Amino acid sequence: MADIIELREAIATHVSDGDFVALEGFTHLIPFAAGHELIRQRRRRLTLARMTPDLIYDQLIGAGCADALIYSWGGNPGVGSLHRLRDAIEHGWPRPLSAREHSHADLANAYVAGAAGLPFAVLRAYAGSDLPKVNPQIRFIECPFTAERLAAVPALRPDVTVIHAQKADRKGNVLLWGILGVQKEAALAARRVIVTVEEIVDDLDAWPNACILPGWTIDAVCAVSGGAFPSYAHGYYARDSRFYTAWDAIARDRETFSDWIERYVLATDDFAGFRRKFDETHGVAA
Amino acid sequence: MADIIELREAIATHVSDGDFVALEGFTHLIPFAAGHELIRQRRRRLTLARMTPDLIYDQLIGAGCADALIYSWGGNPGVGSLHRLRDAIEHGWPRPLSAREHSHADLANAYVAGAAGLPFAVLRAYAGSDLPKVNPQIRFIECPFTAERLAAVPALRPDVTVIHAQKADRKGNVLLWGILGVQKEAALAARRVIVTVEEIVDDLDAWPNACILPGWTIDAVCAVSGGAFPSYAHGYYARDSRFYTAWDAIARDRETFSDWIERYVLATDDFAGFRRKFDETHGVAA
Amino acid sequence: MSGSDFSTEEIMTVAAARRLPDRAVCFVGIGLPSAAANLARLTHAPNAVLIYESGPIGTRPRVLPLSIGDGELAETADMVVATPEIFRYWLQGGRVDVGFLGTAQIDRFANLNTTVIGDYVAPKVRLPGAGGAPEIAACAREVLVIVKQSARSFVEKLDFVTSVGHGEGGDHRQRLRLPGRGPTAVITDLCVMEPDAHSRELTVVSLHPGVSREQVECATGWPPRFAADLGITPAPSSRELDTLRALQARSAAAHGAQPQAGAA
Amino acid sequence: MSGSDFSTEEIMTVAAARRLPDRAVCFVGIGLPSAAANLARLTHAPNAVLIYESGPIGTRPRVLPLSIGDGELAETADMVVATPEIFRYWLQGGRVDVGFLGTAQIDRFANLNTTVIGDYVAPKVRLPGAGGAPEIAACAREVLVIVKQSARSFVEKLDFVTSVGHGEGGDHRQRLRLPGRGPTAVITDLCVMEPDAHSRELTVVSLHPGVSREQVECATGWPPRFAADLGITPAPSSRELDTLRALQARSAAAHGAQPQAGAA
DSSP: EEEEOHHHHHHHHHHOTTTTEEEOOBSSSSSSSHHHHHHTOOOOOOEEEEESHHHHHHHHHHHHEEEEEEESOOOOOBBBBOOOHHHHHHOOOOOOOEEOOOOHHHHHHHHHHHHTTTTTEEESSTTTTTTTHOOOTTTEEEEETOOEEEEEEOOOOOSSSEEOOOOEETTTOOESSOOOOTTHHHHHHHHHEEEEEEEEESOOOTTTEEEEEOGGGGSSEEEEETTTTTTTTTTTTTOOOHHHHHHHHHHSHHHHHHHHHHIITTSSSSHHHHHHHHHHHTTTTO | OOOOHHHHHHHHOOOOTOOEEEEEEESSSOOOHHHHHHHTTTOSSSSEEESSHHHHHHHHHTTTOOEEEEEEESSSSSTOOHHHHHHHHHHHSSSSOEEEEHHHHHHHHHHHHHHTTTTEEEEOTTTOSSSHHHHHHEEEEEEETOEEEEEEEEOOSSSSEEEEEEEEEETTTEOOOOOTHHHHHHHHHSEEEEEEEEESSSSSOOTOOEEEEOOOGGGEEOOHHHHHHHSSBBTTBBOOOOHHHHHHHHHHHHHHHHHIIIIIIITTTSSSHHHHHHHHHOOOOO | HHHOOHHHHHHHHHHHTTTOTTTTTEOSSSHHHHHHHHHHHTTTTOEEEOOOOSSSSSSSOSSOOOTTOOOOHTTTSSSSSSSHHIIIIIITTTSSSEEOOSSSSTTTTEEESEEEOOSSSEEEEEEEOTTTHHHHHHHHHEEEEEOOOOOTTBBOSOOOOOOOTTSTTTTTHHHTTTTTEEEEEOOOEEEEEEOOTTTEEEEEEEEEHHHHHHHHHOOOOOOEEEEEEEEEEOBBHHHHHHHHHHHHHHEEEHHOOSSSSOOO | OOSSHHHHHHHHHHHHHHHHHHOOEEEEEESSSEEEEEEEHHHHHTEEEOOOOOOEEOOOOSSSOOTTTOOOHTTTTSOOOOOIIIIIIITTOOOOOOEEEEEEEOOTTEEEEOSSSEEESSEEEEOOTTTTHHHHHHHHSSEEEEEOOTTTBBBBSSOOOOOOSTTTTHHHHHTTSSOOOEEEEOOOOOOOEOOOOTTOOOOEEEEOOOHHHHHHHTTSSSOOEEEEEEEEEEOBBBHHHHHHHHHHHHHEEEEESOOOOOOO
């Protein structure tokens, strides 16, 4: 049963140093508020999984939260490289990061296998690619009926999955819509689940066959309005593409990055504090 | 691209004697009109797949359309046995029926594998059960990571899948809602797809992330109002449970059954004709 | 406290319902299991989460469904997903606390046959088949079986093992690496049985009021074991009986009692 | 007929767009592929079905998406499914006619590297990685590659094979049992290349207007083959250019040209 609590408490209760954590959201509904809270609470030695480790993981990695990364595409969408991710892989700053690289189809299937209680997933993939040479977690099996050779990848089963969604009701049932990504699978694959939501309502007013996670599959639901900023929440606010563009210059330099994290994340109390500080410095009317 | 045509033409064009055909619909949206049309056009030697071969397959089997059946639960829901199915398996009337029996989880996964372009599905199933002893299509494989033993079943790939849905638009995009069963997977697993719908509309007015089959995945869309009778179409009409109850007596006796099929199906032109005849004889106001 | 008069089916349904804990996630078969699970929900287990294999999760039907996919189940559910997802993410995914099953035949280790009476290839009676039962029996954390008791249904040896209960007994389930604990109770119209802690053989733990040991022995195809502290199943309370009868009356009215689609 | 003046990127985008048949189901990568696929949709291929890996199917974005999961893609789509379904039912299921990919490195058999420059373990540059490309390259019925040409990107030997084009050439794809036919064209800012019918080695089939063979040779890390009937890529029509420019102007306006979230 979902506890409806503050994000600070949810992270403190459910995420420990050394945990295997997935923060998912496929350019939509990225749980930035939860990412900041992990940085603020100085979580260390996390293994982070995410199909698309964009700015949220650049921040976590640059802030020294992670020892390992499982991913399939690491970039700043529409802008370029993730400088903190590259610096960690290429130069071990601020600490070495071991990276295990897959393809999108692989990780999507690996979350499905995790959600489905299977130890592995089967997919048509990787024949002729070099990825299996550098990733021992990619293997091949034979179809027992046709003798076809297919790829097999281990299920992803995070200790904690964190996602952001549009709405929850007071029982902690969560509704999301629009670009769904792998959030439902990542949540169902995890041992513990934290969901931040734009708002908590009396009634979800969900349409038939909507994408819902029932409250009894979730450990903590936290109301964090704007919690996906600078990504977007369909029906609530648009993506702040300027933030993504500006991130390139911030993340390119270690000191500029560290100052940014200090000022906007570590020196603020919570995500609302971050937004106030950010809006002040960037001339946005409150 | 879906042709929007009459059901008679769709069956004539897309279903041949000897085809492997799946008519799906999990107590909801059962494509009875299409089943009747197969009987009316006297299709023979079909291999029929269906998780729950209820009245629709009792009719097809009793009418001599099928040589083989792939299924996981054969009964008249809430009433009892399927007498025509049993008579065909137990006594070969009106012709021998070879039956291959699976579990629901197996067939659901087999359709998923078919839709996903995989030759087989993996599931936690059948350990200790006698079903693998009588069904050589159930095998076991070992997880390449954990060495766990899991069941493997071949993908289902029907020549033709027929489903009933609530709405299509004029491009043949189909929307269904409520109890979805395995219809989407069965359709995507098939070489050819026929969809009967309650109505064809200008705009589906679908909500976010609704269950839709795009027109370009479908061969024929046919408007057949009431085409799921006596099952139901959520938002249109309720299940006629009395029909299911009454079916028991009709199907119990070969002659009574044959008279019923002759009178209501073979002697009528189409499903609307069936409904007129049925309503006349059962005192329902037109 | 207790209803003065009740049928054997009523006490069976009530005794089964009592076994469903509040807040349990319950995978429900149609028929007797569905009646018991909904009675539980309407009495002591208002927060039980009922899942049917057709797709509804957290459903609260106002009347008992006739079929596993009645519209009522969808209309009153927290959510409705496709059938493959039910079996993949919800049952196999390990989210089901209690699987509630019926059966045609059962043996002393609570293995279930819903496939065939007689030889598989030349059957005496072909039963409906496996449906969702084998994987419910395998994957649910525990399984409750509700079945009318007779020497024809409680057999020395199953004609066919459709769904595994405790296999050959003892630690056979663990050796088969089945995820769930298997059947924890079999509730009949005569008694309640539980598997022995070690042998896993079904043991009568309580007789329904007015039922004798001899009746149970006559209705069991093997010499049944009785618990040392054999009890009497508490009679249905008037709340239980009233709730069950009202539910069944609503259901009968909703589904229509009389056949209509008769032969011409 | 043709626009009098156009950039190399414009003719690349136009030449790529022309390769997308109307009604084709197209799996679209972000960036240049997305611009080309949408230009096709807005000109000669109004019924092309565009699929993005984030979930939208049959999307008709009014502005080019910045990210693979922009809200615009969801709002203008026929339907939006979850990402696992995109890869399982739609791509692997064999429903994609054309995969439209970019790349960082490409070799003479149109194999693609988007993983790393230099050694994998001690990389010179870590590139974004595989994303959806390996399975798009494997499963789409055909693949179009759109990439700016230079000796750094068109290399004799890839540092890493992320996605297989024609492997080692000849029938290597069939031997790998890859479902699709692989790359059928590589469209650059200098020319259009197609694989040779037998060797599958990329062959320049047309030079863009004003581009010389020598320019292509200088921008290719191996001695490129030229078709016997080497042609000139038709210049963009004014309709193509106007449509592309309007699309890009709309997109720039929508996304905002200037950075805002700068360092404090």
